[in-house]
Amino acid sequence: MAEITFSVNGKSRTIDTNPLRRLLDVLREDLGLTGVKEGCAEGECGACSVLKDGLLVNTCMVPIGICEGSEILTPEGLRETDRGKAIIDAYAETGAVQCGFCTPGMMMASEALLDKNPQPTEAEVREALSGNLCRCTGYDMIIEGVLKAAEGGKGLW
Amino acid sequence: MTNEISTPVERVDARAKTDGTARYLADMTFEGMLYAKAVRSERARAKIINVEVPRLPKGYYYIDASDIPSEGKNKIEIIKDDWPVFADREVRFIGDTIALIVGPDRGELNRLCREVKVEYEDLSPALTLDEAEELKGGPIHGHDNAFADYHLKKGEPEEAFKRADRIIEDVVSTGYQEHIYMEPQAVVVQPQKGGKLNVYFSGQCPFYVRHAVAATLGVEEGEVRVQQAVTGGAFGGKEHYPDVVSTSLAVAAHKTGRPVGYFFDRVEDISYTVKRHPSRTSFRTALDERGNVLAMDIDLKLNAGAYESCSMVVLQRSIFSVNSVYDIPNVKVRGRAFATNNVPSDAFRGFGAPQGLYAMEVHMSHLARALGLSELDFKRRYLLKKGGVTISNGHVHEEVKLPEMIERIDRMSGYRRKIEEFKPGGWRGIGFSMVNHGSGFTGSGEQDIIRAVVKIKKRADGYVELFASNVEMGQGPLTTFPKIAAAVLGIPVDKVIYNNPDTDLVPDSGPTVASRTIAIVGYLVQEAAKKLKARWNESGEPVVEQHYAPPSYLRWDQEKLEGDAYPSYGWGIKVIEVEVDPLTYEVETKGIWAVHDVGVAIDEQVVEGQVDGGIIQGLGWGSLEKLEVKDGRFLQRTMADYTIPTSMDFPKIESALVDNPYEYGPFGAKGAGELVFEGAAEAFTSAVQMAIDRDMQRIPVTPEYIMEVYENG
Numbered sequence: 001m002a003e004i005t006f007s008v009n010g011k012s013r014t015i016d017t018n019p020l021r022r023l024l025d026v027l028r029e030d031l032g033l034t035g036v037k038e039g040c041a042e043g044e045c046g047a048c049s050v051l052k053d054g055l056l057v058n059t060c061m062v063p064i065g066i067c068e069g070s071e072i073l074t075p076e077g078l079r080e081t082d083r084g085k086a087i088i089d090a091y092a093e094t095g096a097v098q099c100g101f102c103t104p105g106m107m108m109a110s111e112a113l114l115d116k117n118p119q120p121t122e123a124e125v126r127e128a129l130s131g132n133l134c135r136c137t138g139y140d141m142i143i144e145g146v147l148k149a150a151e152g153g154k155g156l157w
Numbered sequence: 158m159t160n161e162i163s164t165p166v167e168r169v170d171a172r173a174k175t176d177g178t179a180r181y182l183a184d185m186t187f188e189g190m191l192y193a194k195a196v197r198s199e200r201a202r203a204k205i206i207n208v209e210v211p212r213l214p215k216g217y218y219y220i221d222a223s224d225i226p227s228e229g230k231n232k233i234e235i236i237k238d239d240w241p242v243f244a245d246r247e248v249r250f251i252g253d254t255i256a257l258i259v260g261p262d263r264g265e266l267n268r269l270c271r272e273v274k275v276e277y278e279d280l281s282p283a284l285t286l287d288e289a290e291e292l293k294g295g296p297i298h299g300h301d302n303a304f305a306d307y308h309l310k311k312g313e314p315e316e317a318f319k320r321a322d323r324i325i326e327d328v329v330s331t332g333y334q335e336h337i338y339m340e341p342q343a344v345v346v347q348p349q350k351g352g353k354l355n356v357y358f359s360g361q362c363p364f365y366v367r368h369a370v371a372a373t374l375g376v377e378e379g380e381v382r383v384q385q386a387v388t389g390g391a392f393g394g395k396e397h398y399p400d401v402v403s404t405s406l407a408v409a410a411h412k413t414g415r416p417v418g419y420f421f422d423r424v425e426d427i428s429y430t431v432k433r434h435p436s437r438t439s440f441r442t443a444l445d446e447r448g449n450v451l452a453m454d455i456d457l458k459l460n461a462g463a464y465e466s467c468s469m470v471v472l473q474r475s476i477f478s479v480n481s482v483y484d485i486p487n488v489k490v491r492g493r494a495f496a497t498n499n500v501p502s503d504a505f506r507g508f509g510a511p512q513g514l515y516a517m518e519v520h521m522s523h524l525a526r527a528l529g530l531s532e533l534d535f536k537r538r539y540l541l542k543k544g545g546v547t548i549s550n551g552h553v554h555e556e557v558k559l560p561e562m563i564e565r566i567d568r569m570s571g572y573r574r575k576i577e578e579f580k581p582g583g584w585r586g587i588g589f590s591m592v593n594h595g596s597g598f599t600g601s602g603e604q605d606i607i608r609a610v611v612k613i614k615k616r617a618d619g620y621v622e623l624f625a626s627n628v629e630m631g632q633g634p635l636t637t638f639p640k641i642a643a644a645v646l647g648i649p650v651d652k653v654i655y656n657n658p659d660t661d662l663v664p665d666s667g668p669t670v671a672s673r674t675i676a677i678v679g680y681l682v683q684e685a686a687k688k689l690k691a692r693w694n695e696s697g698e699p700v701v702e703q704h705y706a707p708p709s710y711l712r713w714d715q716e717k718l719e720g721d722a723y724p725s726y727g728w729g730i731k732v733i734e735v736e737v738d739p740l741t742y743e744v745e746t747k748g749i750w751a752v753h754d755v756g757v758a759i760d761e762q763v764v765e766g767q768v769d770g771g772i773i774q775g776l777g778w779g780s781l782e783k784l785e786v787k788d789g790r791f792l793q794r795t796m797a798d799y800t801i802p803t804s805m806d807f808p809k810i811e812s813a814l815v816d817n818p819y820e821y822g823p824f825g826a827k828g829a830g831e832l833v834f835e836g837a838a839e840a841f842t843s844a845v846q847m848a849i850d851r852d853m854q855r856i857p858v859t860p861e862y863i864m865e866v867y868e869n870g
Contacts, residue, residue: 034184035177037389039339040423044796047339075177084176092171095762098770099631100174101339101389107175122809129804133796135337135390136631137766138773139804 009077019065035075046132086153096145098136118157165762198248201789217260228375249463252429282498305469312487317452321443340389360395362668393504431503438516452487478513551721582850588843595723596676596828645686672828757825771833779838
């Protein structure tokens with residue numbers, strides 16, 4: 001067991017837990033942040049994506065022990081921001097959402113891209129989302145959603 | 158498109174799904190819930206001699222066939238009931254459920270399951286179609302291993318073969334496909350006070366689950382209440398498989414009196430849940446001296462796996478689809494679904510049609526290549542038309558707009574120009590496919606088996622509520638059903654409520670399968686709304702029920718499998734352009750174009766989402782998704798080695814719809830969800846064939862397979 005202090009969605013959290021537990025389980029089970037989904041448990045699908053210190057990570061591959069002092073942003077945090085709202089609006093407008101299981105992770109990947117590159121090309125969006133798998137949409141409408149968010153959210157990133 | 162109904166509205170579930178507030182089953186909490194884990198067969202085919210169960214810690218339970226109540230039965234009533242809830246005397250595939258262990262800690266369950274020692278007496282497994290046909294190890298099913306063996310005959314094929322100038326033989330095969338719904342299988346069974354069981358599940362068919370659970374426990378169906386949770390994709394993989402999970406869980410919940418949940422991990426889901434049937438189709442085609450097709454003799458085989466479940470119905474769709482959009486005058490078909498010692502094959506988007514369509518499209522491309530003709534010109538000779546005779550000796554009752562669609566896709570893609578420009582064998586290719594897909598259950602299934610009912614109610618609070626059992630799994634009915642009702646009633650869409658179904662609250666409008674949700678049930682929604690409109694000014698809360706009635710022109714003989722197999726068809730054309738790397742044989746897809754006739758789109762954006770997703774899933778099946786069996790075990794067991802398309806694999810799709818209203822569809826709509834998948838693998842194959850100037854005989858068309866075909870001449 002180890003005491004770990006980290007920030008989740010801007011709020012400081014201290015938990016006493018096995019440092020080898022997955023960040024995914026800590027977020028979902030201990031903190032009730034179920035917007036983070038488990039799709040494959042091996043870092044392939046991206047459904048469990050969050051931002052850790054500004055970088056997109058698969059929480060199924062991150063032991064909580066390395067999160068000491070980290071800032072974690074989950075869908076629950078992002079959705080409260082203007083950037084999150086711009087992405088949510090754009091996804092709803094372009095039809096980016098079908099079954100929805102990959103979608104919170106896609107939103108996180110979109111934020112990670114736009115934060116670095118506020119006006120991406122289609123090819124750049126494709127590359128940025130390539131670690132997030134979707135089985136419903138064939139990706140086109142999600143890509144359109146990210147481009148729309150970039151356009152509609154000018155100045156936010 | 159000029160139809161007002163088709164104008165997109167925002168999906169009602171879009172925001173909650175994006176921001177993470179939508180609750181899938183694993184996001185919900187059930188007080189006192191235990192988890193379940195299956196003890197699975199490690200052998201493909203064996204007798205069970207003995208099972209040694211380890212000492213279980215307090216709070217853990219071992220559940221097997223002996224726990225099924227005496228009024229119940231150790232059978233899962235899917236369509237056939239040959240799949241046992243718990244394998245007790247023999248195992249038929251690696252992964253067969255022998256028992257469940259349930260308890261509070263999932264890590265502990267994994268450990269306990271590994272400690273169960275099963276003593277087997279091994280039998281010789283039949284894994285391939287050939288081994289099944291040769292009855293390796295003795296029959297698994299019946300006397301010939303055929304779960305179903307059907308024959309179709311159109312025209313006078315025997316006579317026509319006598320007139321043949323030449324006969325071309327061809328064999329086309331398709332592989333396994335895993336659904337990879339992003340949310341793995343999940344079911345929770347929760348006992349209620351008074352003995353009733355609540356089942357919460359991720360899936361497509363609430364009433365199938367209710368029926369299966371009630372039959373296993375030997376209780377009235379009303380004693381089981383099934384509620385669909387937000388479902389993270391299904392594609393057919395959650396049509397019958399939730400019956401398999403929920404029946405064993407119900408036995409566990411019944412024994413323990415506690416809620417019991419089963420949340421598959423991805424490895425377990427890929428390794429042991431159902432798949433698309435692999436197929437092999439052999440053609441003998443008789444041509445006259447001018448290269449016209451006189452007749453075809455077709456033998457189609459499906460690898461159905463260890464239990465029949467619904468394979469005979471899948472096979473029916475395969476054989477009814479095996480002439481695709483063509484009117485071949487004389488045809489003989491034999492179709493068989495073989496029992497093997499693999500994971501059972503079951504429903505997957507298209508339900509057998511993709512295998513039949515793929516075989517025929519690719520065979521037609523081989524005939525055109527053998528005759529030195531343009532694929533398009535050759536195929537055009539045989540297009541079905543309104544009034545034309547189908548392979549089951551029924552008729553096409555609707556206008557076939559394929560000629561118009563061909564011109565449309567040619568303008569979009571430059572197909573004809575590129576055919577001239579890219580020389581065969583020049584490492585660039587452009588492929589073309591045509592397909593159709595019947596909406597609704599095969600034959601008389603809708604009127605004889607399903608008998609769908611929907612209900613609509615005008616509530617005192619000013620809202621209208623719809624009651625039906627068709628689920629949202631990504632394809633849109635939470636939005637499109639209300640859209641249909643709202644348009645009829647002339648009220649805003651957000652004044653119509655449609656929730657995830659609960660069998661205690663909704664009538665049985667049938668399963669969410671077979672491209673029937675809009676075409677069949679959506680029509681009932683429209684008709685119910687019309688009746689409600691006539692009663693709009695009544696006091697109280699008027700309720701209207703609408704029952705399915707088949708179109709008057711439908712004729713079907715289930716014994717002979719003859720007549721109108723489907724009341725209407727969606728039609729599709731796809732064009733795909735590729736470049737093949739002459740060194741690595743890797744294929745880069747340069748363009749994807751599609752034109753579909755789905756009658757009228759209830760929502761253009763929803764349909765486009767289906768088109769995009771269906772094509773990419775079809776291209777996965779056709780080019781990437783390889784699932785191989787070795788000694789009865791899948792070699793690919795994770796998402797790292799079973800790869801589905803990413804955002805980088807294919808370019809943006811350009812698609813269009815043609816208008817062709819269908820009289821018995823809501824606002825003229827027909828089915829779309831499966832049609833869009835079909836034809837993508839065919840067009841890809843056709844493009845690769847042109848690029849390397851060789852015939853391809855199977856999918857997936859991987860670089861390794863292209864190399865094999867190219868280097869062997």
